Amino acid sequence: MPPKVQFTREDGLYHSFCGLVSVGWLYQKIKDSFFLILGTHTCAHLLQNTLGVMIFARPRFAVSLLEEADLSSSQPQIADQIAEIRREHKPSVIFLLSSCTPEVMKVEFEGLAHSLSTPELPVLFVPASGLDYTFAQSEDSVLQALIPFCPVAPPEDKRVVFLGSVNDAIADDFALEAARLGIPVAGFLPANHFHELPPIGPGTIIAPLQPFLPRTATQLVNERECTILSSLFPFGPDGCRAFWEDLAAHFGLRIDLAEREAAAWERIREHTELLRGKKVFFATDILMELPLARFLRAAGAEVLECSTPYINRRFHARELAALEGVRLVEQANFERQLRSIAAEQPDLVISNIITANPLIGRGVVAKWGTEFIFSPIHGWAGVNPLVQLFTRALRRHTRLDPLGLDPIWTAGVMPSASGDVIPLAQQ
Amino acid sequence: MRLAYWMYEGTAHHGVGRVMNSMRGVHAVFHAPQGDDYVYTIFTMLERTPGFPAMTTSVVSGTDLARGTIRLPETLRQVEASRNPELIVVVASCSTTLLQENLEIAAQSAGVGCDVLVYDANPYRMQETVAAESLFTELVRRYAAPQPLTPHPSVNILGPSSLGFHARHDLIALRRMLAVLGVEVNVVAPWGASVDDLRRLPAAWLTIAPYRELGAAAADYLEAQFGTPALREAPIGVQPTLRWLHTLVDTLNELGAARQPATARAITLPPLTAFSLDGRSAPSNVPWFARTADMESFSGKRAFVFGDATHTVGVAKFLHDELGMPLAGAGTYLLKQAGWVREQLKGYIADDQFLATDTFQEVAARIAELRPELVCGTQMERHTARRYDLNVMVIAPPTHIENHLLAYRPFLGFDGADVIADEVYTTCTLGMEKHLIDMFGDAGLEEVPEHTRTVEREEQEPGEQRDEEPALSSAPQPRVTRSSPTEVQPIWTGEAEAMLKKVPFFVRGRVRGNVEKFAIERGIAEISAEVLLTAKEQLGA
Numbered sequence: 001m002p003p004k005v006q007f008t009r010e011d012g013l014y015h016s017f018c019g020l021v022s023v024g025w026l027y028q029k030i031k032d033s034f035f036l037i038l039g040t041h042t043c044a045h046l047l048q049n050t051l052g053v054m055i056f057a058r059p060r061f062a063v064s065l066l067e068e069a070d071l072s073s074s075q076p077q078i079a080d081q082i083a084e085i086r087r088e089h090k091p092s093v094i095f096l097l098s099s100c101t102p103e104v105m106k107v108e109f110e111g112l113a114h115s116l117s118t119p120e121l122p123v124l125f126v127p128a129s130g131l132d133y134t135f136a137q138s139e140d141s142v143l144q145a146l147i148p149f150c151p152v153a154p155p156e157d158k159r160v161v162f163l164g165s166v167n168d169a170i171a172d173d174f175a176l177e178a179a180r181l182g183i184p185v186a187g188f189l190p191a192n193h194f195h196e197l198p199p200i201g202p203g204t205i206i207a208p209l210q211p212f213l214p215r216t217a218t219q220l221v222n223e224r225e226c227t228i229l230s231s232l233f234p235f236g237p238d239g240c241r242a243f244w245e246d247l248a249a250h251f252g253l254r255i256d257l258a259e260r261e262a263a264a265w266e267r268i269r270e271h272t273e274l275l276r277g278k279k280v281f282f283a284t285d286i287l288m289e290l291p292l293a294r295f296l297r298a299a300g301a302e303v304l305e306c307s308t309p310y311i312n313r314r315f316h317a318r319e320l321a322a323l324e325g326v327r328l329v330e331q332a333n334f335e336r337q338l339r340s341i342a343a344e345q346p347d348l349v350i351s352n353i354i355t356a357n358p359l360i361g362r363g364v365v366a367k368w369g370t371e372f373i374f375s376p377i378h379g380w381a382g383v384n385p386l387v388q389l390f391t392r393a394l395r396r397h398t399r400l401d402p403l404g405l406d407p408i409w410t411a412g413v414m415p416s417a418s419g420d421v422i423p424l425a426q427q
Numbered sequence: 428m429r430l431a432y433w434m435y436e437g438t439a440h441h442g443v444g445r446v447m448n449s450m451r452g453v454h455a456v457f458h459a460p461q462g463d464d465y466v467y468t469i470f471t472m473l474e475r476t477p478g479f480p481a482m483t484t485s486v487v488s489g490t491d492l493a494r495g496t497i498r499l500p501e502t503l504r505q506v507e508a509s510r511n512p513e514l515i516v517v518v519a520s521c522s523t524t525l526l527q528e529n530l531e532i533a534a535q536s537a538g539v540g541c542d543v544l545v546y547d548a549n550p551y552r553m554q555e556t557v558a559a560e561s562l563f564t565e566l567v568r569r570y571a572a573p574q575p576l577t578p579h580p581s582v583n584i585l586g587p588s589s590l591g592f593h594a595r596h597d598l599i600a601l602r603r604m605l606a607v608l609g610v611e612v613n614v615v616a617p618w619g620a621s622v623d624d625l626r627r628l629p630a631a632w633l634t635i636a637p638y639r640e641l642g643a644a645a646a647d648y649l650e651a652q653f654g655t656p657a658l659r660e661a662p663i664g665v666q667p668t669l670r671w672l673h674t675l676v677d678t679l680n681e682l683g684a685a686r687q688p689a690t691a692r693a694i695t696l697p698p699l700t701a702f703s704l705d706g707r708s709a710p711s712n713v714p715w716f717a718r719t720a721d722m723e724s725f726s727g728k729r730a731f732v733f734g735d736a737t738h739t740v741g742v743a744k745f746l747h748d749e750l751g752m753p754l755a756g757a758g759t760y761l762l763k764q765a766g767w768v769r770e771q772l773k774g775y776i777a778d779d780q781f782l783a784t785d786t787f788q789e790v791a792a793r794i795a796e797l798r799p800e801l802v803c804g805t806q807m808e809r810h811t812a813r814r815y816d817l818n819v820m821v822i823a824p825p826t827h828i829e830n831h832l833l834a835y836r837p838f839l840g841f842d843g844a845d846v847i848a849d850e851v852y853t854t855c856t857l858g859m860e861k862h863l864i865d866m867f868g869d870a871g872l873e874e875v876p877e878h879t880r881t882v883e884r885e886e887q888e889p890g891e892q893r894d895e896e897p898a899l900s901s902a903p904q905p906r907v908t909r910s911s912p913t914e915v916q917p918i919w920t921g922e923a924e925a926m927l928k929k930v931p932f933f934v935r936g937r938v939r940g941n942v943e944k945f946a947i948e949r950g951i952a953e954i955s956a957e958v959l960l961t962a963k964e965q966l967g968a
Binding site for chain 2: 011012013014015016017018019020040041042044045046048049050058059062063064065066067068070071076077078081084085099100101103104105129130131132134167168169171172173176177180264267335353354355356357358360361362380381383384410412413414415416417
């Protein structure tokens, strides 16, 4: 049994995004895909504001819009829209994402997706509704939907499949690093194209690159009898060393990466010196918090609190063990976190994009957590970008002159502000 | 059902949030799934709010629905404890509306001391604009109380709001002009107004309501209920601003003359230079600018204008009347305002040049068909303009963070005329430049393929070589490596070259340079995949 690491569960994670936002990176990762959300104006407005700020000539995602007249029909009619998507975008696969309203309407998604699927163009149901899923959790749903399309590997095929969407440069790093160590690679889930999915069978070792994919891992074990690597996630020198040593062990390779780890720490010493003794508070929602906090602690920082939307005792077992003694919170209540921040005076708050500016407005050094999702922080080559994400905010705020905290410089910016901003940080 | 790529208007709950985050001492509570909190980001990121916006999502989860839990009363108590507002407006979301819960009873059971208004904004029947306008009007009806008029001529300014298009700048422009005239501002709402300010609305002599989208209905109500006349035109452009000033002065003077006893001084329009920033220049440079030789080429450029009602009409007339540009077409996504927009643009465009639709694809198709030299639209039209390589400027919401700039950039008044004209001028391909391109082909603007640019590296500044920047930054990075001409350039193997191609394009040049430097320093003549990987690890990008 995984160790019983203590964490508390609160009730107030309300500053967060629903699962639909992961469309933002998944549609780019799976290059012949189309993401169709069955939803309302709200879903479309969400996409507009999270993705519409980037300028797209031809977005490969859209909303099948439920309007008032559609609320009474038992099963939405979207065959024409599937035809329009096929005509306009010629995808190899369409992911059909659920959202809150059709969930409340009890739309039977599995059946709907099945009825629209053809052998040439599968339509796959992806649960992503904000009633149940937060942020990157829907990547887990997308990968689950892809499992049936991974060829079945024979038992003697003993290779690794890396789990989680990473960009091509990172994927190359992992493939080459594995080759260096003598670890045979079967591929990546997801692959860049729908028809390039890796074979998975009883001999496969699944090596998770992202900490938010426990459901896919469980389903793979149940359906393909493969083995899930239980290690740290490959972030930071400590995470990379554990990840590769543990992965190699599955292939009967005994390797010692102590020197490699030490060299990596040495290369980022100017950053870890800055982080040493700094008090860091995680109040974000990206589902990467546990490994990030573990790395920061190893780098010498003091983690005051690490909150994350969901903790999975089995999938996160090694990270939880490494975080022994840190205050861990699931579903954190943000009002309580504000009080804790005021009381404990962290040097750095890893917040989400939603709350970053208001926190900075109260004199807190806040780093926008979403950037970790979009940065190449995996593996040995990711060590430097990873540590810099933490130190950049600290350095930048040190460089700025202190005038910024005088309310005069924010006067008139926010019409609802009362004018007397109560600082969370002591000035 | 229809396929929607992009939307023009936000949701009803976003409209409610905009009114609440405009006002002081009020708060919105969204009875909604966690994901509906995304609207919060629009305020904190686009408006860069230094405080927490006045809205809270009272989360409804799948588990809550299964168990029959309703967290609304607890949320209301938390909001009262932490924010102490005078008024909380509760609104359901698109999904929770379908649950048919009685939110009135749930809200009452919270036992909070402040006013609680459960606002019935059916998200399937109203969107952002109507929800905001209806809520604001409802609040004015609820709170505006009979008042004696102010002793001196005064106005209310209704309409500026949080996330309103250039609203803060417009408000400055209006205040500047009123200050020049010596007219007092009684209340601005919803921007910065408290519930108590709404009570004081009837003390003003006149309502200024320049936006069709917000404040116009409240102006109607104040006129009907309290007899406050309203100035409803939007002073967009020099001529409309002059007319607006004359109407304002005349109306206030008539009101002053009719008072018993008549108030002392009449307002006079000062010399127009008084409206300039230094008080001694032309209030706007547009009339002269439009006549300069430089602008002659603009008389052949056709513009397509699409947006909300106020800005579509204002900008279309401005382009036509004051810059002499022909209109290829115009339209609005605000279907309820379509009749008014069409009426306003009679004589400017033919009926078949008018477009009223909230479907992005239809607007895109119209633009593709017209291929105008200038598209004045929303953030959505930037997608279309990119697809067809057209010049585009944003004149109406929805906006991009790039539309939330720091400098004073109003659309209203004399100052606004200069801002719009500058935007048109810098957006369009200039006249002379276009002639040269037409005559000589490419004007040297064509992309040089990356492989042929090796020599350019010699010209980089030494100071540009910095590793402290993150590998992934939002701006394109220049190639930065310097190498001495005497050194032998390492050769890239096909495999390494292919790996490099996978590095995001905006840092690729820097990675290439760093890896080559790494190879040169170690006397490596051939950069293989292995060398690339080692270098990336050593250099940290």
